[in-house]
Each structure stands twice: as C-alpha cells, then as structure tokens.
Amino acid sequence: MVTALVPIAPGSEELEAVTVIDLLRRAGVAVTVAGLGDGPIEASRGVRLLPDRTLAEAATEDFDLVVLPGGGPGAQALAADPNLQTLLRRHAEAGAWLGAICAAPSILAGAGLLAGRSATSFPGWLDEVADVDYREDPVVVDGRIVTSRGPGTAMDFALRLIELVCGREKAEEVEARLQRPTAQQLFAAGP
Known part of the structure; x- marks a missing residue:
C-alpha cells in the first residue's frame, strides 16, 4: 500500500490540505496527517483540522509521498520545524515523492x-x-518533486499525485467518481 504524510500547522490552507488528504484516501493511499503539536490545528480560514499524530512522532517513519499544503502562516510554521527539514531531505535522498x-x-x-x-x-x-526555473503552470513535475499554485489547483494537484504514485488508471477512476465537469462544460451551461 502506498503511504503518504501530510504535515499541517496553524494557518495551513484547509482547502489544499483536505483536498489532498481526501483524494489520496479515495485512491487507497494510507495517509497520515501530522500536526506540529497535539490536538486540533486551526487552519487559515478557521476550520479546525485534527491530525492523526504529531510531526515529531511521524518524522522517524518512511513514506512514499510527503505532501505540504500551503497557507502562508502554516508554510512558515512548517518551514521552521527542524523535524520536517530533516524528513524532507531524507525522503528526497531515498527517492520518495x-x-x-x-x-x-x-x-x-x-x-x-x-x-x-x-x-x-x-x-x-x-x-x-x-536557482528555480519558475513556471506558471497549474502543476509542475520535475523529477520526483511536484508543485502547484494554490487552492484553485488543489484537485488537479491531488489527481496528478495519485497518477504518479498509484498509476493513471487509479487517477482516472478517482476523478470519474468526482463527477467533475470540465471548465468548458461549466461555462457552456450559461448563467
């Protein structure tokens, strides 16, 4: 089974975190949500998220995928955590996504x-x-690193992650069950 870690901190963007967690779980990925501390985390728009465990507890484990949600304050808090920096470098060296x-x-x-x-x-x-070649694409894949732009691209980001770690067939299966229209279909419906 594919495993994933999603670290969250106060101020993390809940739309990005929940979308990634939800879609990965729909694909059968074993997702661990880790907070900087014990108890609920208040996300950027006041939604309370309940981590499975602390980041300090999860930092010693190995995962196939580590996904960082945004939200300025959340990203800054995660960036300051030495456990996360060590975990990211270790996973990159091991070839994890x-x-x-x-x-x-x-x-x-x-x-x-x-x-x-x-x-x-x-x-x-x-x-x-x-030293970064900055792109404005919704999702950018370079080697085993996947980046995305923001809340509006969270679903595309999560589906691309599923494709990369579980295969295209699984990503298409998850997307089909979402009943997600294309932008062309949405705008063709009119006002």
Whole structure:
C-alpha cells in the first residue's frame, strides 16, 4: 500500500490540505496527517483540522509521498520545524515523492530541494529563489518533486499525485467518481 504524510500547522490552507488528504484516501493511499503539536490545528480560514499524530512522532517513519499544503502562516510554521527539514531531505535522498502547493514550495526551496529545478507556487513565494526555473503552470513535475499554485489547483494537484504514485488508471477512476465537469462544460451551461 502506498503511504503518504501530510504535515499541517496553524494557518495551513484547509482547502489544499483536505483536498489532498481526501483524494489520496479515495485512491487507497494510507495517509497520515501530522500536526506540529497535539490536538486540533486551526487552519487559515478557521476550520479546525485534527491530525492523526504529531510531526515529531511521524518524522522517524518512511513514506512514499510527503505532501505540504500551503497557507502562508502554516508554510512558515512548517518551514521552521527542524523535524520536517530533516524528513524532507531524507525522503528526497531515498527517492520518495515530494509535493508542495501554494506557499509550501518555499519550504522545499529552504531545504535546498528545488535548486536547478522547475517549480511553481502561489505568486511571490519563490520570487527570491534564484536557482528555480519558475513556471506558471497549474502543476509542475520535475523529477520526483511536484508543485502547484494554490487552492484553485488543489484537485488537479491531488489527481496528478495519485497518477504518479498509484498509476493513471487509479487517477482516472478517482476523478470519474468526482463527477467533475470540465471548465468548458461549466461555462457552456450559461448563467
């Protein structure tokens, strides 16, 4: 079974975190949600998220995928956690998949994992990272690192992660069950 870790902190963007957690679980991925401390985390819009365990407890485990949700304050809190920095470097060296959306690609940059790579983020979060080939695509894959732009791209990001870790067939199966229309279908329906 594919395993994934989704670290969250106060101020994490709940739409990104919950979308990733939900869709990965729909694909059969064993997702562990880890908070910086014990108890519920208040996300960026006041939604309370309940982690499975603390990041300190999960940091010694190995996962196939580590996904970082954005939200400025949450990303800054996660970036300051030494357990996470160590975990990200260890997983990168082991060839695990790493994903980050919105402000969270800055965490990967701070860990030295985006040097010489293509990546995207919420506008402004990678501006001062000189050695990143910044893209404005909704989802960017470079090697085993996947980045995305923000809440509006969270579903595309999660589906791409599923495709990469579980296969295209599983990603298509999950997407079909979502009954998600294309933008063309939405706009053709009129007012």
